[in-house]
Amino acid sequence: MPFDPDRPAPANGMKYRTSYGYxxxxxxxxxxxVIHELWVTPEHRGKGLGRVFVGHVRTWAREHGLSPLIVHCSPGNQHGRGFYEALGMRAVAVVYQDDLLE
Known part of the structure; x- marks a missing residue:
C-alpha cells in the first residue's frame, strides 16, 4: 500500500501530519x-522528525491507556529496524507469510 498523507486515521486512532511527513x-x-504508518519526505529524513512523530504517538497512547507500542517492520528494512531500536524498541516476534497470489 503506497503512502498517502491524506489517508484518515484508523478507527479510534490518531494521525499526526506536517508538510514533512505523517x-x-x-x-x-x-x-x-500500533503504528500503522510512518513516513518522512526523503529530503527531511535523518533530521529527527520520525522521532518527533513517534513521540506524539507515545504521548497519545499513554493518554489513552494503551500499552505496549507496537510497529511491524520487515526483516530486510535495516534502516527502519535501526530507527526503532534507537528509540528503545526491541524485536519480539517472528512473522511468517505465504504469498498466495504469487
Missing part, C-alpha cells in the same frame, strides 16, 4: 497501540 496509529483489540 504517522498513523491506533489501538488494537488487546489494548496495544
Amino acid at each position: 504517522i498513523l496509529a491506533g489501538p488494537d483489540e488487546r489494548g496495544c497501540c
